Structures are given as C-alpha cells and as structure tokens.
Amino acid sequence: MNKKYIPLAVNGGIGFGSWLKPKQLLVLGEYLEEDQEIELTTLQQLIVKVPEDELEEVKRKFEEEGLHYYKVGNYVKSLRTCNFCKGEEEEGMPVAKELNRRISGKEVPFTLRPAYTGCPIGCGEPLINDIGVMKKKEHYEIYIGGQSKGQNAQVGKLIADKLEPDKLYDIVDKILDIYYQNGRKREKFSRFINRYGFEDIKKEIFNKN
Numbered sequence: 001m002n003k004k005y006i007p008l009a010v011n012g013g014i015g016f017g018s019w020l021k022p023k024q025l026l027v028l029g030e031y032l033e034e035d036q037e038i039e040l041t042t043l044q045q046l047i048v049k050v051p052e053d054e055l056e057e058v059k060r061k062f063e064e065e066g067l068h069y070y071k072v073g074n075y076v077k078s079l080r081t082c083n084f085c086k087g088e089e090e091e092g093m094p095v096a097k098e099l100n101r102r103i104s105g106k107e108v109p110f111t112l113r114p115a116y117t118g119c120p121i122g123c124g125e126p127l128i129n130d131i132g133v134m135k136k137k138e139h140y141e142i143y144i145g146g147q148s149k150g151q152n153a154q155v156g157k158l159i160a161d162k163l164e165p166d167k168l169y170d171i172v173d174k175i176l177d178i179y180y181q182n183g184r185k186r187e188k189f190s191r192f193i194n195r196y197g198f199e200d201i202k203k204e205i206f207n208k209n
C-alpha cells in the first residue's frame with residue numbers, strides 16, 4: 001500500500017527576522033524521505049510532507065524544538081512580519097504573535113496572506129497583502145485587499161485605524177468571517193472585496209460592533 005503524506009508549512013515562528021536553528025533542521029530531516037524536496041515559499045515557510053501515520057509524533061517533535069507548523073491549502077497563512085528592528089515591545093511583537101495564533105489556519109475560500117509591520121516604514125509590506133496590519137505609534141491600522149501579483153495588482157485600503165489590540169483581533173475576525181460566509185469557492189480575497197464592496201464590508205463590520 002502506498003504511504004500517505006500530509007503537507008505542512010513550517011517556520012521558526014514570529015521573531016526578529018526569520019531563522020531556523022541547526023537542531024530544528026535536524027528534526028526536519030529526521031522525518032523526511034532522503035530524496036524528498038522541500039519547497040521554500042515566499043511566505044517565509046518550508047513546505048514539507050510528513051507520513052500520515054507519524055503526523056502526531058512529528059507535530060510533538062516540532063513543538064519541542066520550537067518549529068511552528070500550519071495547514072497547507074485554503075486557509076489563512078501564518079502572519080508575515082517585518083523584522084521588528086526597533087524592539088519587541090515598541091513594535092508590538094506580542095500582538096503579532098497573538099494575532100497569528102488566532103487567525104492562522106482558519107478556513108477561507110482561498111489562501112489568504114496576512115502581513116504585519118511594526119511601524120509605518122512598512123517592511124512587512126502590509127499594503128500589498130490580503131490583510132495588512134500596521135502599528136502606528138500606540139495603535140494599529142488594518143488595510144484590506146492588497147495584491148502584489150499580476151495585472152490586477154492593487155494597494156490595500158485602510159478599513160480601520162486607532163485600534164487597541166483587542167479591537168484589532170475582533171475586527172480581523174469579523175473580516176475573515178464575512179469572507180468565509182460570502183466568498184465564492186476559490187475566490188481570491190481581493191477579488192471578493194471588489195465584488196462584495198469595500199464599503200459594504202466596512203458597514204457590516206461596524207454595524208456588528
């Protein structure tokens with residue numbers, strides 16, 4: 001019988017830049033076939049395929065070594081971040097980690113890429129990702145609908161600003177919920193916004209508050 005493999009997107013979690021330690025690479029090697037290819041994505045993730053019958057053990061081992069893993073497919077991807085060059089607290093790293101914990105892996109009509117950046121310089125490119133969060137002084141802004149690829153490339157629009165962390169989580173949840181409930185199968189988020197209407201999404205979010 002052919003062995004079944006499950007793809008996982010793996011990275012070292014949110015921190016100052018994207019790093020993997022030698023011990024983490026060894027763990028990755030331990031569970032992969034010798035000739036298996038590992039894909040390196042533009043989202044700071046490695047895509048590995050692990051044997052289904054070893055999945056739980058692999059996850060446990062990954063967690064022990066501080067490797068983060070995410071589902072592959074039509075889910076919210078792990079939060080792409082900037083390098084937090086001005087410091088963990090000042091740039092809101094705990095908020096980025098919490099946001100990532102809440103939203104990554106949520107089911108959506110089409111793969112959704114969220115991004116976070118610790119200041120308006122915007123190294124995390126929040127305006128050209130599906131959902132972009134920007135820390136501005138003590139508060140947070142949310143942009144939606146950015147797209148970097150193709151002839152329909154567009155800049156995300158500001159949907160909410162001056163947010164405290166709890167409000168930020170709440171509004172991102174609502175945005176994802178509206179997309180999940182109303183998006184067509186495999187409809188990209190930016191296309192969904194253009195069809196459904198940015199202003200209608202905004203109205204729905206703030207009516208719910």
Ligand code: SF4
Nearest residue numbers: 082083085118119123
């Ligand atoms: S967005 Fe700001 S805090 Fe983040 S890496 Fe760039 S300059 Fe540093």
